[in-house]
Amino acid sequence: MQSYKIKGNLLFWKITGVFTVLLIVLGIVFVIIASHFSKTYYTDANQKLYGDIAGHLATVTQPFKNGKPDKAVTHDIIHSTMVANPSVEVYLLNPEGVIVDYVVPDTTVHMNKVDMDKVHAWLNGEGKRPLGDNPKQPDELSIFSVAPVYENGTLSGYVYAVLASTKQKEILKSLNGQFYLRLGSYSFFMALVVAFIVGVAIFYLMTNSISKVTATVKRFKEGDYSARIEEHDRGDLGMLSTTFNEMADVIVDNFDKITATDKYRQELIANISHDLRTPLSIIQGYIETLMIKMDNLSEADREKYLDIMHDKTKKLSVLVDQLFQYAKLEANLVKPEKEPFLLNELVSDILMAYKFKAEEKSITLQLEAPQKLPTVFADIALTERVFQNLLDNAMKFTPEGGSIVIKLKESKSHVKVEIVDTGIGIAAEEITHIFERHKQLGKDRIAKKGMGIGLAIVKKILELHQTNIDVSSKVGEGSVFWFDLPIGQMVEA
Known part of the structure; x- marks a missing residue:
């Protein structure tokens, strides 16, 4: 009982561990996915809100004059724009992408040129707008807005606006800890609720099935031996x-x-x-x-x-x-000691022993066997007992003047034995029971001679030799008993 309890607790802790790991994994996955979509959402939102700011500045401020940045005009307007929206950093580029002016401290700009391929891709609107260079952070791409500036139909340069400034990232970084904590808490709580619902459902199904199993086992224990558990597929x-x-x-x-x-x-x-x-x-x-x-x-x-x-x-x-x-045969205490021997010699010796008894009843005993009969592989003593019991049975039910013939015939791998008598015969309904010791045969037959247990012993001995005995009979004409014994050379081979 203690081992079952330990196994039950082990199963409980396994299930608990699986659910705990599941909750942690779900929480981490949820936070990662939410963080990714949050960043994507913020980037897309900035792109939608401020994506045209460079075009607006290029049109309204006219930042270039005679191909040179007009700082007197642009700095105040651009500075005002950055004060109103600190997340925007504005740069002026020449046609080759070289930064010619900006409204940020010089020490914070680490690039003097931006990748024009990305600028052209942005202007051509090829699919989703790409990320561009961030002059303050060369190793990190950012969302941006860009617009060309023309003077008298000639390209003077570009207004290049980074929409996610360093200041904005610093602010977001300071808020990230609190954001992830709240997001993790909510996601963990949601995962806990989902896991609880799933766990309750699973445990209900398990306990419901176990209850049915328990009820069936209890019915069987109380004597309802027809009770069976409803089969589960897997x-x-x-x-x-x-x-x-x-x-x-x-x-x-x-x-x-x-x-x-x-x-x-x-x-x-x-x-x-x-x-x-x-x-x-x-x-x-x-x-x-x-x-x-x-x-x-x-x-x-x-x-x-x-x-x-x-x-x-x-x-x-x-x-x-x-x-x-x-x-002893019923209790499987008899073990046959098999060896090859000549069956016709054994039968001849047995018939000599029964000669005097047969003469008293005027019964003719006869052996029919070929001269060169192969040896059989069997227990000599048990085989002798088989013939003795069959002869006793034949002598008992064969009237005076009758005959008993033992026939030995060779087949491919066996020697077939037949005991033919001219006795009173056996009724058809009794033939199937003559080898069963616990069955009573017809009253007339028992009253005449009695059956004993000789045939039951014969059947048991032959079963030890992996063979069977059969019988055919007609009432008033006699009976034929036959069985096979394996040839000795075949067994040795």
Whole structure:
């Protein structure tokens, strides 16, 4: 729980840091943009307001006389103009752009000539009017106004007026600190408001989605296993929704499997109890009979009863052994030790062991196999158990005079095994259940011989060998069981 809290706080501080950086960046960007547009606005405004001042002075004052500056006429008028508008500095230029007169102290003028290309460009009105030289500040261009002066149709010079003087810049510089402070404060406040609105909207959407997720998880916790989170297209919530829904599907599937397994175990216990109860009841009944009527029974009857009890005890021992084997297979405790061997030799030995039992029931046992059958790759002991269980099952349901044939056939990569009997057969509706230990088959079949768990063990063993067993049968005609085992050389290759 503490780790979740730390992660939650970390997420909070990450979001807080992102918003803080966003506010600072927005404030700086806003100040830069506002400053730029403020300067541009001021420049354009000066250009519009005082752009014709040079033309006015050139027309009204007649600053040149016989090609020379007329200081007596112009200084007073130009000085008055600069007093009325301190942002204007006026210069007189000759036709080549050399400064021939001005109304500023000589020590503050650092240029004696201006760039005439810019003057001509300004006069031609080519697009936006350019910035020109500022004689007081050679390294800085300024907005200006210019007008030619003619005498008797001859160009005498130019009136050149700088519209943004040094004094004006000093005043603006002193005001810039306060301006930027106020602008930064307002922009920061606006950015804060915008960020707050955006943050509230984002947090609302996040908390709303998280609330829905929480409600769905709570429903699932309280037993509504159909509850699922509405899918999101992308992002962490989308991954969370998908992960939870997949986890819920797995949990529900596991619940179903657990329920089915529990039902299976109940049926298995009931069937095992029935299988164990029958021979135990018979044994118990004969023991009680011997105890009660011991003195009244003949020697032949006593031997008969003892033979019956011995036979039932053997069957009970076999059943217990099968149950033990099946339990180990179910728990995956059996690991096959595979090796190549000749399957026809193993089957021959098994049939020899069943020969006496088959003769007692007049059942014919037969092996059909090619002379040069390749080796198979399997566990010898488990394979022997498969044949024993299949033969026990065939012997159990094959009447006297019947036959059981084991056929071995070679295919491309496997040896196919078929066990064919002429027994009572299996009904079509029961074939799919004969390998399931917890399923009960038809009453007539069970009443006749009983099924045991031999076929269930066969299926489990063959699954360990990555193969399956199949069956086909007709009632009254017999059954055919078949499966494949891999060829030894193929596996080695």
